Amino acid sequence: MNRTWNQYVVKQENKTLVLSTIIDQTPISRASVAQVTGLNKGTVSSLVSELIDEELVEESGPGESNGGRRPVMLLFNGKAGYSLAIDLGVDYLLGAIIDLNGNIIYEEKRQLQSTDFDVVFPFLTRFINHLMEQVPKSRYGIIGIGVGVPAVISHQGEILLAPNLNWKKIKLKEQLEQQFNIPIYIENEANAGAYGEMRYGFEQMPKHMVYASIGIGIGVGMILDGQLYNGLNGFAGEAGHMTVVKDGRTCRCGNLGCWERYASEQALIDEAVDRQLIEHNQVEPFQKLIELANQQNQAVINLFEEIGTYIGIGLTNTINIFNPEHVVIGNQLIDAEQWISPAIGAYINKHAIGFHQNDLKISFAKLQAYSTVRGMAAFTIEGFLLKQRNA
Amino acid sequence: MNRTWNQYVVKQENKTLVLSTIIDQTPISRASVAQVTGLNKGTVSSLVSELIDEELVEESGPGESNGGRRPVMLLFNGKAGYSLAIDLGVDYLLGAIIDLNGNIIYEEKRQLQSTDFDVVFPFLTRFINHLMEQVPKSRYGIIGIGVGVPAVISHQGEILLAPNLNWKKIKLKEQLEQQFNIPIYIENEANAGAYGEMRYGFEQMPKHMVYASIGIGIGVGMILDGQLYNGLNGFAGEAGHMTVVKDGRTCRCGNLGCWERYASEQALIDEAVDRQLIEHNQVEPFQKLIELANQQNQAVINLFEEIGTYIGIGLTNTINIFNPEHVVIGNQLIDAEQWISPAIGAYINKHAIGFHQNDLKISFAKLQAYSTVRGMAAFTIEGFLLKQRNA
DNA sequence: TTAACTTTGTCTATATAATAAACAAAGTTA
DNA sequence: TAACTTTGTTTATTATATAGACAAAGTTAA
Structure with a gap:
């Protein structure tokens, strides 16, 4: 009907x-x-x-x-209710209490010792319960819980595949709904980041934006005509798995020459180990590499530049396909901004179709590490206002 | 406001x-x-x-x-008015009179001897005048003229760049509006083809569709959430210029390793000449190659398969990015369907992310050579009904 | 200082269009 | 043949937006 x-x-x-x-x-x-x-x-x-x-x-x-x-x-009245947003990373949980204006009023980060879901889930629910106690009293209370996950997620909130967490077919939304009698939102971390940047990262909300979340893997969130694009089943944005090198490196996903095998944090670390710039068992290898670059280690600086160039290749593809107004780079790699930014800019400048560059702006996530939580909060807030409207 | x-x-x-x-x-x-x-x-x-x-x-x-x-x-009442649609190709004009149901009631094709705009434009206007005489009498008469062009076109109907026609900065919409007092629609040929296939190519209109127009070059029309996606300035869909081979063949567009340098009709012909399968100055080289394949020329068949594989690479990228329901291949290369289809299917099947393949259907343009004209007609019809509604 | 003008916000009469329900017309079924 | 069904129109009712009147509270210029 x-x-x-x-x-x-x-x-x-x-x-x-x-x-x-x-x-x-x-x-x-x-x-x-x-x-x-x-x-x-x-x-x-x-x-x-x-x-x-x-x-x-x-x-x-x-x-x-x-x-x-x-x-x-x-x-x-941004204090009429509060959203509870979680950024579920590979080895951490970032929780935040966010008011209806999208401002973070409380945050807490916890390290995860294991990626085993049977360990993580109870840890998560305890964390949520703890956060709930920090929420101020208000007319509408906690209006929703949003969790951003680096995973392929169905429209029904089922985690179909989270390669870096080694999760498969987990009905996270259902399980959380059983524990909490509050609307639950589960989204891909890159989609959430894109949404957060769109809503809170600009003076004027951009209509066409590509958000590349570059961490261990690469995910892309797309804002098209002012709306998050999800695709038929909600799996859109797996641009990390587009081929940029024919017959290139094999990828977990089954494809060859995937972008994320050349341009992600993992690619950076693998290559650094290969070139003996860091040890195989280096702790916090990414931070170590940034340190080395800061110490003017030329080999490391060159490696960052190469990664930047590969990032540029993939971004150029998305620019040519989407003709966006903004390209935003988020997640872990923003910490290497000064080492990769020039190479990215140079590549795009030289290789993207000229017209597409006219009104194009490239930037790094303005919300920094909070893109995902603030995006998840935006989803819950929007859902709340919609329900309110139809009440 | x-x-x-x-x-x-x-x-x-x-x-x-x-x-x-x-x-x-x-x-x-x-x-x-x-x-x-x-x-x-x-x-x-x-x-x-x-x-x-x-x-x-x-x-x-x-x-x-x-x-x-x-x-x-x-x-x-599909006969309340008629649309006049033109597919402006590199060396032809295909004109059609189309009723409000989207059915072609008259068509005519003319060869172009030159791509010089000063030659083509008067030829085009005379052709339109000729077509107008064939339109039956009706309540609303000719409700619009739509022209599909293989070019980058702005929201204002200006042809910014048509590499294969060698046109630049031509205000086609304005010029036609001066000649005819009828609403004029100018669109990219791939976008028009995508729209035509969506409206008239399926029992049930698809919501998420990628239409790859593979001719001399490659253009992609995207139907996202049931709507044609145009991007910020109307330039979206230049997926032909995404890099699929790092540091690969140079492209007119300034980029390296562009998809259309490996998977288009032009790529096919260039490679065939290189391998001495056809002469350098062969007339209608594409038809000749199909002929050779039909004669079981194994070298030619292998070449078609290679092209098919490259088409598969680019399509896999778009599938991973968009999670579409339908991928439709259109334009010239549909004539080689039997020679390229297995390779395309095999590549996608092996390399696209599994989830994305669940509800995915890959097919060749059902409207055949009429995707573009029928798509342009759909634009004019929709515009007419919208205006009617607001009257 | 005062009269004229402006802006803000509320209130009232009016118009429009959707809905529910009654009703008439024209058929089928037992 | 009587009872029931479906279709399509008509009528009374209702909800909401709008224009315009009006009161309240300010500014401006003589």
Whole structure:
């Protein structure tokens, strides 16, 4: 059955429009909302009064007069509820409590000793319980739990494959829903990072953005026409497994010459070991390499440049395919920005189709290590506001 | 200014919903439309009577009774207007008159002797004038002219670059608008082909489809979430210029190892000449190669297989990135289907990520040489119905 | 200081369109 | 032939947006 349009839908849509105008342009007066949205002043008044009843909007003091009666300024109430977001990494959990404005109000990081799911899951639920105790009292309480995982995830929130965690077919969403009576969101870490960067990383939300999460592996989150693109089954973005070297290195995925075999943190480390720049059993090899580069070790600097060039190759491909406005590089490799950035820029500049470079901006994640948690929070917040609207 | 929602918008949306239901499921009764859409019977009656006034819908005779009063069947009137669509190739013009149902009712093909724009443009306008004389009389007449061009085209309908035609910065849309007082649509040939295949090539319209137009060059049209994806400036889909061989063959575009340097018709011909399978100055070299393959020339058959493998590499990349439901191969190379198809299938099967293959279907263009014209017609028809709706 | 003007926000009358329900028309079934 | 079904129209009702009036609270210029 298709969606029909009637007066209820009209009201919902307009209410959403008013609320998002207030969120984006807070503080703002009723009159300005009416002008910006094109809605009638009376309509705005009535919708705002409902939003105030729902405690999603607050009146602050009077604003500056524009030559007449002083306006009553409206604020979005970011403290009406809180999101609980987790970045589940290969060897850590980063948890955060995030308000409706997307600001982190509490964070905590824990190391994981094992990737065994039977170890990780109880650890995770205990961590969530601990975080819940830190959440301030509020009208709507904890509006959702979001977990970002470096994995292929179905629309149903099932982890189909997480190669670096060695997980397969794990119904994480279902299992968490059984433990907590709160909406659960599970997403791919790169998708979450892309979403976080889009929502909170820019003055003006970009419409077309490619976010390359370069860590142990490479995942790509795509914002197309302002929306996260998921593909048919939710598996889109496995650009780490596009072939950039025909008959190249074999990859876990079964393909040859995959991008992530040349441009990821793992590729960097493998190559460094191969070239005897670090020991095979080096602890924190990535940090060590950055240290060496900082000490002007030329061989290491050259290696970073090579990795940068390979990153450039893959990014050039995505640029030619998508014609994005922004390309954002995130995850672990942002710590090597100064060593890889020039090579990336040079390669793209020389090889991407000229037109695509016109309005293109390339940057490193502005939210740094928080792209994923803030993205997961954005998903839960959006879900909450949507449910609120339809209530 | 944002779009506000009021009763007028509701009516427009519902009218569109009713019309598209009738288009999709013609013939259908008012009662069925109400059931399918979820709208009230009275609402449907009133909207249908307006559509009948606009001659977009017709009543046909009574249908079969379902145990009660016999329904009056409604038909979409595909003859209320006609689209004029042109496929502008490197050495030909394919023109078609297409009704609102997307059916070709007249077609004509002309060879081009030169790619010089000053020669082609007058030729094109005369051709259009000639086609216009063949259009039957109807309520809305010629509702639009659509031209598909193998080129990078801006949102404003300017041809920025057509390498194979050697055109640059040509405001084709503007120039045609000056000649004809009819809505003009200019689109990239691969995008048009993708749209045509989506609209008319399947029983059920696919939501996620990648259409690879493999001719002299390679262009990719992407249907994402049921919509054609254009990118920031309308340049998306230049997947032909993704690197598949690091430090490989140089390409016109400035990049190295581009896909289309290994998997296009041009690549096939260049390689065939190199291997002395055909003469350097062979006329219609592609047809000649197919002939040779049909004669069981093993060297030529091997070459086709190699090309097929390279096509498979690029398609695997797009599959891993997009997780599409359908991959459709179109343009010239469909004539070599039997020689390249097994190699393409084998490569994808072996190298694409397993999950992505679950619901994936790979096929050759069902509209054959008409993907582009029918896609361009679909653009004009959609534009017409949209304008009609807002009138 | 004051009158005229502006801006803000609320309230009221009005218009529009969807819905539910009643109803008529035209068929089928037992 | 009577009872039931399905189709399509009509009518009363309801929800919501809009225009415009109006009051409140400010600024500006004489």
